[in-house]
Amino acid sequence: MVGGGLGGLWAALRAAENGYPVKLFSLFPVKRSHSCCAQGGINAVFDVKGQRDSIQQHIVDTIKGGDYLADQPPIKSMCEEAPGLIRAFDRMGVTFSRTPEGTMDQRLFGGVKNRRTCFAGATTGQQLLYAVDEQVRRFEADGKITKYEDWEFLSIVRDGNGTCRGIVAMNLQTMKLEAFRADAVILATGGLGLIWGRSTMSTNSTGAAAARVYQQGARFANGEFVQFHPTAIPGHDKNRLMSEACRGEGGRIWVPRNAGDQRDPVDIPEAERFYFLEEWYPAYGNTVPRDIASRAIVRVVRHMGLGVGGKEIAYLDLSHRPRRFLEDRLGGILEMYQTFTGEDPYTGPMKIFPSMHYSMGGILVDYEKDGTAGGMKHSSPRNHATTIPGLYACGECDSGYHGANRLGANSLLSASFSGRVAGDAVSAYLKTLKSTAADVPADSFTKELARQQEINRTITSSSGPENPFALHHALGEIMQEHVFVERDNAGLDKAVAGIRDLKDRFRRITLDDSGGWTNQSLSWARQIYDMIVLAEVIAQGARLRDECRGSHFKPEFELKVPPGKFAGDPEYEAYKAKWKANNEKWLKATVATWTPDGPQFEFKPVDLSVMAPEQPRDYR
Amino acid sequence: MPKEIAFKIKRQADPQSPSYWEEFVMPYSPGHNVVSALMYLREHPVNRAGQRVNPVAWDCNCMEEVCGACSMIVNGVPRQSCAALIDELEQPIVLEPLSKFPVVRDLVVDRTRMFTALGQVQAWVPIEGSYDIHVQAPRISPKEQSVRYLFSRCMTCGCCMEACPQYHGGSKFIGPAPLGQVYLHNAHPTGEFFREDRLHAIMQDGGITDCGNAQNCVQVCPKDIPLTTAIGELGRQTTVQWLKDVFCK
Numbered sequence: 001m002v003g004g005g006l007g008g009l010w011a012a013l014r015a016a017e018n019g020y021p022v023k024l025f026s027l028f029p030v031k032r033s034h035s036c037c038a039q040g041g042i043n044a045v046f047d048v049k050g051q052r053d054s055i056q057q058h059i060v061d062t063i064k065g066g067d068y069l070a071d072q073p074p075i076k077s078m079c080e081e082a083p084g085l086i087r088a089f090d091r092m093g094v095t096f097s098r099t100p101e102g103t104m105d106q107r108l109f110g111g112v113k114n115r116r117t118c119f120a121g122a123t124t125g126q127q128l129l130y131a132v133d134e135q136v137r138r139f140e141a142d143g144k145i146t147k148y149e150d151w152e153f154l155s156i157v158r159d160g161n162g163t164c165r166g167i168v169a170m171n172l173q174t175m176k177l178e179a180f181r182a183d184a185v186i187l188a189t190g191g192l193g194l195i196w197g198r199s200t201m202s203t204n205s206t207g208a209a210a211a212r213v214y215q216q217g218a219r220f221a222n223g224e225f226v227q228f229h230p231t232a233i234p235g236h237d238k239n240r241l242m243s244e245a246c247r248g249e250g251g252r253i254w255v256p257r258n259a260g261d262q263r264d265p266v267d268i269p270e271a272e273r274f275y276f277l278e279e280w281y282p283a284y285g286n287t288v289p290r291d292i293a294s295r296a297i298v299r300v301v302r303h304m305g306l307g308v309g310g311k312e313i314a315y316l317d318l319s320h321r322p323r324r325f326l327e328d329r330l331g332g333i334l335e336m337y338q339t340f341t342g343e344d345p346y347t348g349p350m351k352i353f354p355s356m357h358y359s360m361g362g363i364l365v366d367y368e369k370d371g372t373a374g375g376m377k378h379s380s381p382r383n384h385a386t387t388i389p390g391l392y393a394c395g396e397c398d399s400g401y402h403g404a405n406r407l408g409a410n411s412l413l414s415a416s417f418s419g420r421v422a423g424d425a426v427s428a429y430l431k432t433l434k435s436t437a438a439d440v441p442a443d444s445f446t447k448e449l450a451r452q453q454e455i456n457r458t459i460t461s462s463s464g465p466e467n468p469f470a471l472h473h474a475l476g477e478i479m480q481e482h483v484f485v486e487r488d489n490a491g492l493d494k495a496v497a498g499i500r501d502l503k504d505r506f507r508r509i510t511l512d513d514s515g516g517w518t519n520q521s522l523s524w525a526r527q528i529y530d531m532i533v534l535a536e537v538i539a540q541g542a543r544l545r546d547e548c549r550g551s552h553f554k555p556e557f558e559l560k561v562p563p564g565k566f567a568g569d570p571e572y573e574a575y576k577a578k579w580k581a582n583n584e585k586w587l588k589a590t591v592a593t594w595t596p597d598g599p600q601f602e603f604k605p606v607d608l609s610v611m612a613p614e615q616p617r618d619y620r
Numbered sequence: 621m622p623k624e625i626a627f628k629i630k631r632q633a634d635p636q637s638p639s640y641w642e643e644f645v646m647p648y649s650p651g652h653n654v655v656s657a658l659m660y661l662r663e664h665p666v667n668r669a670g671q672r673v674n675p676v677a678w679d680c681n682c683m684e685e686v687c688g689a690c691s692m693i694v695n696g697v698p699r700q701s702c703a704a705l706i707d708e709l710e711q712p713i714v715l716e717p718l719s720k721f722p723v724v725r726d727l728v729v730d731r732t733r734m735f736t737a738l739g740q741v742q743a744w745v746p747i748e749g750s751y752d753i754h755v756q757a758p759r760i761s762p763k764e765q766s767v768r769y770l771f772s773r774c775m776t777c778g779c780c781m782e783a784c785p786q787y788h789g790g791s792k793f794i795g796p797a798p799l800g801q802v803y804l805h806n807a808h809p810t811g812e813f814f815r816e817d818r819l820h821a822i823m824q825d826g827g828i829t830d831c832g833n834a835q836n837c838v839q840v841c842p843k844d845i846p847l848t849t850a851i852g853e854l855g856r857q858t859t860v861q862w863l864k865d866v867f868c869k
Binding site for chain 2: 130141512
């Protein structure tokens, strides 16, 4: 098991429950994993609020939220199993927020009309992560799971038939490399936000592990689909997230109507505030999906010139809500806002702007369809299998469930669900194995170990003018400028050229650190290279896709919804016909294969068997 | 506005080497915290004397005070360095690794002992399996939830351990944080079924009686967890348990 966030811990737990011994590798003690940053909640239909919510509606919202790009059988299974998964978390002792009668409370999130999100204050991810961490520690105490914390995954080891039979990892204290045999390997290594320099992600979310298996033959799908979260606090070191729960709990997004209005926001009267989401999308208002909200903010700030104080800032306002209510429901993150900005979110609006937040794309994974139920077949060894036999992937590093845009509070769900599925899938795979990793000749391991040692040697002995940290800034600038909320082909061409140039510059780096112990610069330099490799996949994927879908937005190819027209109006029907024609061409997953000369692309059809794409997304 | 940010950092090349102090200065810009400043320094690893040196090693991850990785002693106080804003600190800013754990390198320490303690006190709610048993977990009142929530936010960051005079390399004391977790799990309706096991675990050597009631833990906890309240309550529970063990065999 590589990775100890929510997905990795679930997979390890499930494999251990099935009776298999697990070695769990993580860059840091697993409790530090980025899952702890998830704030707002986790979706599951309980219909606590009597809104006639249904699992079917959760499925529909997720499929449409993702602009139909995700394979649908896994979505169906995920939504169906969500309530049972939450019940398991509840039994583990998660401190979910409660209704007066002691059942789980639910709040509203974006892209849906029903309150469907279970939550634990504003630290839901932390609470869920810790609950599974505790269960894993139970198995650790019994000797069934062994943790290798402060170890970095470098590569998989493949036997003569190409089957994955183990990994090579680096001890981040001693810097020693070691090969480990394994009958199967699961990757749950999270997101890749650091490719944008600053994102809402933790500093270890580089995507390097995914890049490494991609370079060893695993396919990478839908890289261009990246979620920009509309409400992050821009920062020096990272853009700190302000949960979508802020909007779910009544938060309103606005800018002053008059450009350059210098007044204190609390002195600006209602009539002079532009609540653009509420005006443009009256049906969903502030809780439109994230891609829509981010685009609207960019439009208001960059194209209409209405950014607060002329800067790239919009307001997220909760100050009209009662303090006591906010403390209960959002206390944790409002405190965080206050800590890092020194401003009081209870009495005035918060300053936010979109930021890279989540990668819908990732390592291509398979599933076996259940012919009768229409979902995923339970415990099939094909579920979450990558294109390399014996290698599995789950959590954010895989490409499932979210298509072209992820709905809020579906990520804790997909991380947990996919982890559990992967644990079961690997268990099924292990039963089919005719030989074990112990039977594989040592040769495969020594060769891969030597290859990795050679990479380290090359980096540490390289001397040139380039600094790996500066290369990271350069990469972030390229991605921020050209592969952001709005994209165009000229910019993407520049991005691809710039990224290739960085690859070349990487050959001339010098490590500033000569230390033989906990050499963080060496580890970082390796990750930089891998980030550059994935950036190329992402930027080129974006360049190839000449359409707008979910988070991928190229204005040049936008099919505009006729304003004020709805189903039945001839103008709308004409738009819908164009939309369908576009789907014929583009409703396909982008799949990248590594070659020494850069990624090669093909397009793969999407399984639309649960809900045919008959209705364009429309949140007006 | 100050022109520069000055640091004095306690450094150590590896677990065996002696420690030493090194000073750094960097240009001032507003909005920095200790971690973002360290990021600048690793890109420009030059000490105050102008010598190129190995960059300072430290741990961080979430950058928003929820992961517990970046604990260090900042101007004498153990805290999360990502949330230590430069504008609120007296300069030179003195950074030291937590002193109660073995140093790995510079500001990086090995806090394995804290995680081991969580195993010793059985800080979990035993469940039959992680699959759905189609039964709702017991109901919990909003009030009980809010009390447990105070404790469930413990990041195992180690600040309370650092501040505790009873917790050090020479003592067996498990420290305040694991005791808070015993309280948390004993307060859960089904976790409570295994209350005695956890109480027995903290009635052994290195358990609750090693607490000297200095009350430093609660002062430094970045999450304001009422650790002393938990320890007081567990003191009462273990006394009752002791009497039960003696008289109700």
